[in-house]
Amino acid sequence: MPQRPSSGWPEAAVTRQGGDGRAAGTAGWPDGAVTVRVPATSANLGPGFDALGLALSLHDVVEARVIPAGLTIEVSGAGEDTAGAGEGHLVVRAMRAAFAVLGGQPPGIGLRCANAIPHGYGLGSSAGAIVAGLLAARALCADGGLGSDGLLQLATEMEGHPDNVAACLAGGLTIAWMSPAGARCARLAPVAGLTPVLCVPPMPLSTARARQALPAAVPHADAAANAARAALLIAALTVDPALLMAGTEDFLHQPYRAAVMPATADLVSRLRASGIPAVVSGAGPSVLALTVAGTHPGPGAVRPIAAGTGTAWQVQVLDVDRVGATVGVGSAARQA
Numbered sequence: 001m002p003q004r005p006s007s008g009w010p011e012a013a014v015t016r017q018g019g020d021g022r023a024a025g026t027a028g029w030p031d032g033a034v035t036v037r038v039p040a041t042s043a044n045l046g047p048g049f050d051a052l053g054l055a056l057s058l059h060d061v062v063e064a065r066v067i068p069a070g071l072t073i074e075v076s077g078a079g080e081d082t083a084g085a086g087e088g089h090l091v092v093r094a095m096r097a098a099f100a101v102l103g104g105q106p107p108g109i110g111l112r113c114a115n116a117i118p119h120g121y122g123l124g125s126s127a128g129a130i131v132a133g134l135l136a137a138r139a140l141c142a143d144g145g146l147g148s149d150g151l152l153q154l155a156t157e158m159e160g161h162p163d164n165v166a167a168c169l170a171g172g173l174t175i176a177w178m179s180p181a182g183a184r185c186a187r188l189a190p191v192a193g194l195t196p197v198l199c200v201p202p203m204p205l206s207t208a209r210a211r212q213a214l215p216a217a218v219p220h221a222d223a224a225a226n227a228a229r230a231a232l233l234i235a236a237l238t239v240d241p242a243l244l245m246a247g248t249e250d251f252l253h254q255p256y257r258a259a260v261m262p263a264t265a266d267l268v269s270r271l272r273a274s275g276i277p278a279v280v281s282g283a284g285p286s287v288l289a290l291t292v293a294g295t296h297p298g299p300g301a302v303r304p305i306a307a308g309t310g311t312a313w314q315v316q317v318l319d320v321d322r323v324g325a326t327v328g329v330g331s332a333a334r335q336a
């Protein structure tokens with residue numbers, strides 16, 4: 001369980017410590033909080049397996065500050081009961097990793113997490129936690145370091161793949177890939193009016209479990225068909241949404257994952273049969289419908305189809321987050 005401090009946050013000035021524990025003077029660590037806001041992300045988008053990501057208007061907010069000693073964590077909202085405690089908390093692990101790169105750990109860390117991204121539903125909660133931790137730690141270090149390439153690389157190492165963390169950092173639509181020099185990302189602006197509709201089922205599924213369903217090799221013909229659809233999807237999302245139905249067809253992962261998430265596979269095929277381009281969000285089990293406001297069938301067509309399945313889907317009409325993760329100085333309450 002997360003640790004809950006019984007009183008308010010310590011406001012005392014703190015002494016900066018080097019990574020080896022030696023005091024390094026009182027200058028350096030700020031007294032106040034930094035607040036990081038990270039979007040949920042949907043990876044894959046059908047054929048863009050481990051490459052494409054779309055940032056969504058659903059956010060976690062993390063407020064972090066340096067305290068004189070120890071570690072305090074408050075969690076509200078999603079994952080209140082499941083987020084790891086203490087040093088095992090993913091935001092803390094990411095902060096520790098960034099502080100290690102930036103030159104040393106602070107004497108103590110205070111965290112408040114207000115989470116809206118559900119855990120284990122294919123909406124990039126782990127990527128959001130990692131990005132939030134890295135950005136918070138960087139913002140608490142006056143001497144900077146860790147540029148955008150370094151951030152993406154560190155986040156990718158922690159997450160295991162770059163697609164969600166790239167979209168979380170950059171916002172909009174991202175294409176991520178691994179180069180010999182590390183994780184890379186290209187950012188594109190999706191067409192105006194693109195309206196992602198999210199369907200979240202009652203029960204989560206861990207990414208690790210969904211990955212186990214994938215085969216080690218696929219037929220060459222499937223790989224070739226998938227390459228065409230992935231290329232088409234970029235055209236559909238940035239130029240001509242009429243291509244979305246063809247552009248969201250996948251041959252690499254969704255067919256293999258259907259057996260471990262039958263309700264998800266059922267909703268995807270019902271939506272597609274009704275002319276709505278729908279995909280498994282990330283490793284599932286959420287479903288993402290890529291609708292366009294003002295066209296038919298529009299965002300409102302998703303809810304009645306989900307309601308007819310017999311599964312208690314939570315349907316949310318969202319926007320694309322076109323900004324990505326943001327960092328502010330001060331507490332979340334002061335910024336609101």
Ligand SMILES: Nc1ncnc2c1ncn2[C@@H]1O[C@H](COP(=O)(O)OP(=O)(O)O)[C@@H](O)[C@H]1O
Pocket residue numbers: 060079082083084089090091113115118119120121122123124125126127128129205206207208282
């Ligand atoms: N905001 C968060 N704070 C702490 N831990 C988190 C947070 N978000 C995700 N996690 C960790 O990541 C796990 C979910 O990761 P994963 O299985 O990849 O699902 P998702 O599709 O939501 O990223 C959670 O069980 C939790 O351990």
Ligand SMILES: [Mg+2]
Pocket residue numbers: 124125126127207
């Ligand atoms: Mg994840």
